[in-house]
Amino acid sequence: MKTYKGLLFIFITMIGSALLWYCATPIETISELNRISHIVGGLAITGFFLVFLLSTRSKILEQWFCGLEHVYKYHKYLAILSLGLVILHSQLQGMLPQRENGLETSFRELAKQLGTLAQYGFIVLIAIALLAKFLKYEQWRFIHRLLLIPYALGLYHAYFSSKYNLFQATPLAIFTAITATIGTMSALYMLSMYQDMQFKHTGKVTGIQKKGGNAVEIQFTLDQKLSYRAGQYIFIKIFQTGFEKAPHPFSISGGDGQKIFVTIKSLGDFTKEVNTKLQVGTQVAIEGPYGHLNFDKGHQKQIWIAGGIGITPFLSYLQAHPTDREIELFYTFHGPHNAIYKDFLQNYAENNTHFKVNFIDTTTMDRLTFKQYTVPVNTSIFLCGPEKMVKHFIKHFKSNYSAIDINYEAFKFK
Known part of the structure; x- marks a missing residue:
């Protein structure tokens, strides 16, 4: 499952931001260290714009990243990267000589204080969000909503403490205004409009x-x-x-x-x-x-791997299609009570010569492994189940087969 369009979008946006800050002319002469500090700070603001944009569950972004789980993965990585850039920007600013601070206006002094407050806000909220497994889903969502506050403070800091005039119609100012507006609107959309507009x-x-x-x-x-x-x-x-x-x-x-x-x-x-x-x-x-599991676009020969409740997308296909593809399903579960739809799968296999099912009960059998299994050429592999299981099999197949067609779904939206 390729995510090149999504990664290219992130890359172009971040590189474009860095180039605009690098090529822009400051309102007064500044040191190279200060210029680097501004570039880093600008990248942080751009990164958080992308963080909020990726949270909107846009169908276009889902297509570019080939699945919402990939969108949320890069949403998380960008949040961590942007936080690191915020901290680096603060450290670089602290290394500047006092003479570079210039005349402190009330706006500029307030902007500096709000920038510091934004930094601490990002650190606290992102640290809490990364401890998702200890939070209920509703609590985790609430923490995400609060990120709009340090983002707004950071924007104020950028506009009123920067050595670049972001109020003129320069390429940098236009880019900053567009990304700041989209980032803020994305956050407000998820905060107040998403559930009313999208659940049709x-x-x-x-x-x-x-x-x-x-x-x-x-x-x-x-x-x-x-x-x-x-x-x-x-x-x-x-x-x-x-x-x-x-x-x-x-x-x-x-x-x-x-x-x-x-x-x-x-x-x-x-x-x-x-x-x-x-x-x-x-x-x-x-x-x-x-979701981007599309069995019809796979090869004629397919291997399906399901872990626990990950059997459900495969059931959806089987119940709607008396398949003529050559499909072998490996269904792993922990204990007979977790083998849901086992009777249906057995009956389907008995009545369809193209379909074969293997049941792996990990309470009585060894865990599923493909070390002794040879995947035929021109075979598509579909996986759905716990994230750890899916990652394990993806690593195995990619390391043992070149250019193999792997398709997977592993929910993790925290």
Whole structure:
């Protein structure tokens, strides 16, 4: 899954920012160290513009990065990079001789103080966000929203303490104004408009069926048909008392668009509540679909690897297509109670000579490995499951096969 367009967009934006700051003319003579400090500070502001832009779940950006999980990966990397640039900018400014500070106006003094405050704000909020596994999803989202505050302070600092005039119609000023505006609007959009504007598909829960010991299949009947491709996922908001308001992503495991199914396993606080407390008749809102698993674009020969609840995108395809492709599925799970849809997969294999399924129960069998397995030429590999598992197999296949076609989905939006 190539992300070249997305990476090229980031590269051009950051390099363009550096060149504009480097080529711009300051309002007074400054040292080379001060010029470097301004370039670093400008890159930090540009980096945070990209951070906010990538958080909008834009369909165009999703296509450029070949999946929303890649968008969020680079969103995280850019936040860390930008924070490092903010700290470096502050250190470089502290190394400047006093004479370079010039006459301190009230605006300039306030801008310096707000710049320091912005730095500390970024450090605290990003550090907390990186400890995502210790936070509930709603808490994590709230921390992200607060990043707009140090970003606004940083912009004030850039405009009123810079040795470059950002209020004139120069290429640097125009670029800064455009990125600052888009960055701020992106943050405000996610803060106040996203959930009202994007969750256009509404409906209700019309069926709940237990699948194994800790998973349920939920049927949603929508007011308007949802167009999706097998293998994609959606964000769901549940309007039931006691449930958090934040949307959560789940793979579509089947349906015709008017009625859709998702299968949810108890893995955290929210999914446990869904499994135990969700009621038929509850209103829901849906946004999406997302995802770039496209089985039809793969080779005639395909290897599918599913870990636990990662079986759901494959089910979506099998239930909609009596496949004529040569498919071998490796389904790994921990204990018989976690082998959801096992009967369906066995029956499908018995009635379709093109499909073969291998069940790997890690409580009684060795973990799945392909060390003794040779992947035939012109074979597409599709993976879905825990991030650690997906990364392990991607590394294995890429190190053992050249130019292999690998497609995967591994949700991690924290």
